[in-house]
Amino acid sequence: MSERIVVVGFGPVAARLVDELLPAVRTGLVQLLVVGQESEAAYNRVMVAELAVGRTTAEALAMADASDLEADGVQVRLGVKVKRIDRARQHVVLSDGTTEHYDRLVFATGSRPVIPNLTGLNPDPSRPVLPDGVTALRDLKDAAVLRAAVAGGKRVVVLGGGVLGLETALAASEEGAKATVVHNGPFPLGRSIDRGSGSVLTNSLRASGVRMAGNARSTGVETAGPGGSFSALLLDDGSAIDGDLLVLSCGVRPRIELAEGCGLPVASGILVDHHLRTYHEPHMFAIGDCAEVHCADPSCKECRTASGPSGLVGPGWRQAKWLAEYLVVLARDGQTAADSLEPVPTEKPGVVVLKARGINLAMAGDNQADPWDEEALEAGATAGRARRQISQWADPEHGRYVKMTTRGGVLEGLVAVGMPRTAAELVLLFERSSELPADRSLLLRLDGPDQLDTNASSNDPQRTVCRCAGVSAASIEGSVMEGCSTVGEVSKATRAGTGCGGCHEDIKGIIEKHFQGAAA
């Protein structure tokens, strides 16, 4: 008898899980029901800001197709919420009044935007009622709101200096809106990057047309626009930032109410062990933004330093892939076989690459220490562990900045602004935990022209002129001395220029040089 798996939520992570389970559904090994609250099947939420500025289409964002899935035997319920879960009876109660049985249940409920506590906004996170002209940019409807503002060249105020806020503001500005970012602290991305990169980044954003309002504490929204819509963001110094649309980009919070409501232990997310199982209920699982991997074993080293859900989609996809394999083994070979699978690998701190056209920024790990900050460098350097080392390059005039924080030559933190090749290589090195070259400046020069092998100087007689036939300048000069005066004659005598013909100009140059010399 095949097991029935119910997936609660149908975002990108659930879509990956469903994809990975499809073969088992087709063979009848498992039955699968997916319940999605939105009326659309899973789409790529990571790119909602791109959609909102008109850089992609809703069609292109689709990650699943309900009718295709149904043709494969997956049950898909869209526009329906799971109201509660009855663990004793092993069924879920849906908002349309029906109940569905499960053998295994997977929470993939994701997260919801944080609604900041501002006068004029309803702070109840589970029932946000936002005034017109205020959006949290989470789903397709939100995207449509921003899309209209961008298309109309309106003033867009983005509250929050995180990655999504910056991406939204930059893209909106590039596509014609007047964008302002309002953030705490002197520079955006506060906890992830350092002052140097923050300053360079701020300047780059300004150069791209984004207004940056730093060190700002917002207190409320003014809704004096048409029909009581948003008109300004109010700050604690009494000033106001006028705008037509306020985009709230204040982070996300895992959606855990459903799990909490049925008595499962939660922290910031739904607590799961290294097999993604909820505590005390091993046939329930959680993946993606709503899951917090933190096992119950107090001596587990990995969990001692673990933080909550990362909010990045990459780890969620890896969890989905892993869980699909687990569920298939479970259905086919039983509990013992499934539990003997390697647990889901611990995630490294996430790498963030700003999704932006005009600005290149990559960051990962801890970037707070400065080169001369002894205390920070010595931190953690006990029991024979190497101390931290910092290498840094700053060129604010040209919008470039790199900081590499290493321990034993291996990156613990990186931030790179305005140096795409360097950023790309550093990210690879970070993810592989590979040792950096002792001469760190090699990594800086990847974006520079000296990476081109300097061909031997054009006066070097031994340089190869014709690669195809392997003929040196000296041989060609020799043939010219012996009387060759055209490319054809040189080719005949030396075979130079008889392959791809790319060196004909060079040969001509050598001939001309010879005869000029003779004439002089």
Next chain:
Amino acid sequence: MPNGADTHCPYCALQCAMTLTPATSVAGAAPAPTAEPATPAAPLEVSGRDFPTNRGGLCRKGWTSASLLRHNGRVTEPMLKGSDGVHQPISWDQALMLITAAVKDTQQQYGNDAVGVFGGGGLTNEKAYLLGKFARLALRTSRIDYNGRFCMSSAAAAGNRAFGVDRGLPFPVTDLDSASVILMLGSNVAETMPPFVQHLQGARDAGGLIVVDPRRSATAAFTSDGGGLHLQPTPGTDLALLLGISHVVVHEGLVDAGYVAERTSGYAAVVRSLNAFWPERVQSITGVPANLIRETARRLAQGARAGGSYILSGRGVEQHVDGTDTATAAINLSLLLGLPGSARSGYGTLTGQGNGQGGREHGQKADQLPGYRKITDPAARAHVANVWGVDESLIPGPGLPAVELLRSLGQPDGVRCLFVHGANVVVSAPDTNAVTQGLRSLDFLVVCDFFMSETAAEADLVLPVTQWAEEEGTLTNLEGRVIRRRRALTPPPGVRSELWLMARLAEMFEAPSTFSDDPETVFEELRLASAGGLADYSGIDYAMLDRGEAAYWPYPVGSTGTPRLFADGFAHADGRAVMVPVTPSKRAVRSFADDSLALATGRLLEHYQSGAQTRRVSELLAAQPQARLLIHPGTAAARGISDGDYATVSNERGEVVCRAELSTAIRPDTVFLPFHFPGQENANRLTESATDPISGMPEFKTSMVWVRRAVSTQEHASYTIPAGTRLPVHVKEAS
């Protein structure tokens, strides 16, 4: 005859046209007496001949090719290995008797499939065709495959899956001349087929040459100074890179929607699968900056609208365990942009071996019958059985692809007696240490070659066969154009053609059907056998080729051939190209443990394949006498390696010792080794025999290795091949 002939180069699939004329200076010239036997001067002179592919150009390999014809290392008599391990000449009659006895013994004891055949992509169409027939009807074995499995199998599998047919370039190569954008995926034509570079000039002038290669190869270097873009992904991530480019095409609205709707199927599923590969994420996987990924997509789309865009794939992206999927990703990209089958744009794969195209069409593959037919297809079997005049039940079923075939050598239920034709697996197969062990465990190994190659040196019996200038036949070049190879010289007395050998052996085995040793007769039979197949040659004959007619397959009787495929439709029943969603597999993602590096293998301009031929040309050997490990200066410094030092490159499969060459042209996490060299410089000691699940292609381009400075340089300092000397162990292979 020796009055010369118009023919084509013996080496790569560009098949540059050349004219061979008797050398003027040779006659009567007595070689100066020296201690060592000197190689006589070439009996023929080579000159370039005007032809659309090479326009009269030849590379260094072609220019010097005639020097092998009377090379003093040539095998000119059948050579039997004695109990002392030394090969001694025997007569052909003795050789044929030995073979028949060995085959009969093995088959009586272990069954028909205990005899195997390993062919090559350098064999003429006639030889490749007859070899397939010989294996199945004379040896009655299913165990035949060939070295093209190491070259074209992934591109072929992907092409068949998407288009329903696999012809490397489905258009004449001169179509590239007018293109404004050409994306080269893992192909270094500037070294592998230099005269091809002429066809890139238009794109370079338009600033539209885009090269994907972890190394700034000679081809990638053309992109500097405004010629185009060079994308340098970390090895093993080509698939992700292609998905990233396709992602941009989809999301930036660059898809040719009309084309996709009318000419393809599978679009929606591919779009969904691309969603997870936005440029910044792909940057984190590949090391290629997001802006370059976007730029590439936009230029391709721009070119598709004006001027023409081509996507060409090479071994760099295909020789991986996910090679078929990577080639599929390239095809999907080309379909999204509406390139294949359009007037000024296209997709193609650059076939490598001289007859890499024809060699993969006429039954040399384990799963194939002539005309690119499937051996499992009852209609195909019936057709071929009818042409051969045998009962269909006499044709065995599918055999094993190359890597599995080699892995089975000497194993229980494996091959115990092997024929090798035009291949030098001791150098060119993956994991050569294991392959060599396999060869040594055989009961009997027969190698047909013109030199005592590394593989021939392992053989019980080496049979001397004709070289290109000594034989007639046809080859099919990288465009699917059938061309003539012509005889310009009489072979040395003891040398025979492989057609002759197969005909004699078939007689001795009392094989059904007929086995002619005349190339034209064999071709006439090939025409019939291929008729109605995908690669239909039935309308082609020697006379028309000799008149210089351009014959592109499919060329059914009564047609005028097909220079451009897909203009009216693809070779699936509904006429549409099939888009298949692909994603990087777990297997393809390599972890860089400790200080390991990715090893990519590849080629040098001066050498061809295993180097069996080119290492015997003194001019080429002098230019590239030994393998050099290309390594980034930063990576080298961390290992205490200076330019010119000896380095050891090792992994769990073996070790290579060679000199290091420091260059910023290679990524810091990657090293490069040419695979043309034998012994301790043999790069394939390190490659893995893991294969693509669809094509059987091995993983040649991303082995993980450790690189160290060699402990004792003295130990290795004497290891160089003295130019021009006769070496006991050297290589041939026409592969």
